[in-house]
Amino acid sequence: MATTVKIVSRPAGFQRQTYLMGVVSGLWVTFRHLMNNWIGNLFGRRKQTDIATLSYPEEKMPYPARNRGLHRLMKRDDGEVRCVACMMCPTVCPAHCITIVPEEAPDGRIEKRPRIFEIDELRCVVCGLCVEACPCDAIRMDTGIHASPTLRRADAILDKEALLSHADKSTAVQGGVGPFWRIRVKG
């Protein structure tokens, strides 16, 4: 097979062929960045530098408002759990991580309430379908935190009390506030 050679035209002119001015202008660009970042960093003016690095444990990026975090159960105005044990979420859950054992509600206004409501955070795939399926806004994933690592597997199964402990917490903003995940916050 005959090889085909493509002749690439090189830049013409003495100044461009020597690359000297190209080298100098390239050095100037990197030098400008170096000085800008170095001096800004030295005097604690990180915001004015071009540095994109986030020093993770000290600085954290806020999650977007629609982030799916750890589950929580919501409460009614009288402090009782909103869940009516309709079994929609364990039905839709693709990972089968939700366990609900219903019991009869004592006050008579609703039929059932969950005696046991457990979510196995090790099995959860964080898809958010349980939140979609819930007809009475009882389960949400808007805490903005992760399932914390545990030493024993059993500790990763959250019961009703653990899920209710975040009942007042929410990062969700009605209507959303746009893409603000590039803003740094001191954590």
Next chain:
Amino acid sequence: MDFLAYGSPGFLAVTAAAKSIFFVLMFTLPLAGILTWMERRQSAMMQDRLGPNRANLGRFRFWGILHFVADAVKMIFKEDFIPPKANKFLFGLAPVLAVAPVFIASAIVPFGAPLCAGQLLDKVPAGTCAAPVDLQGAQLNAGLLFYFAISSLSVYGAALAGWASHNKWALMGGLRASSQMMAYEVTMGMAIMAMFLLYGTLDPGAMVNAQGDMPWQWGIVGIPQIVAFVLFLTSAIAESKRTPFDIPEGESEIVGYFVEYSGMRFGMFYLGEFVEIIVSSAVIITVFFGGWRFPGAEYLAAHLPNLVFVLLSVALWSLKVFLFCAFQLLIRWTLPRLRADQLLKLGWQRLLPISIANVVLAAGWILLRR
């Protein structure tokens, strides 16, 4: 104490040893260590990153400078692996051959104003000292020739490392290193030849003495000198095998002649590279940027105790060398790597003719100024 009388061979030997040890232990090695950190930190800053800033002693972070201590500790405790089919003797010898010549070559660099023996606390104006001790490991007439002769030995380190590793990529790296270093040594010698003609001496100490205190009295002023400076800098970077001339290493294609090395043996190649930067910077400062000389040196020499003045000159010389090392790092992190054929073409067909023409230009310059 006749053995150690001023000017006797014993005195020269003892002071030369003391100066060399001081230079290597107090200047070259710490600066090489800091440069390993600085290379990462400076490149990070150039690329809008933060870089290594976490090696701390309790609450003291020192901007991460202590990373080089952590690196050294890590390298010492890593496994020292020798490939089963490698030539064990040459494999162990190669890192030594890569590092030792650079340290030896640094002996000719003058790193400060001359100490005045016996008058350390007196004010000694320039040129009036009865018993000066030059701060230079070895005062050789051959000076820079010695530097070339010794530093070109480090090619054996690279070539032997490539050969002894019993690895094709390493061998290729060693071959590339030797062809590259031969190509650029000639240019380097020719660039210095022009400076030799202009100074009339090869002794770096005499070269520094021939330059003045003010920047416009330094060696770089004048057309042949600027050309010689660019040529010398280019070949010095090629000699230290760093980007844009890092085809012997080329970590994205062949890892290079030290691909089989681990632990502190690799650390020696790595350290040698940075020592080479320092020594080449020191030689460039000596030849082109006035050595230890700085504006106001003559006035301060007459108004400060000799010891204080000498320490000041050493500090300012160190600052010059440090800044030039930073400049070399800037070049390393700005320019892309050349291809092997481009590199040899640049060396033999471009830089060498220019350097020969520059020697002729320098000779004509001398003729005109006479």
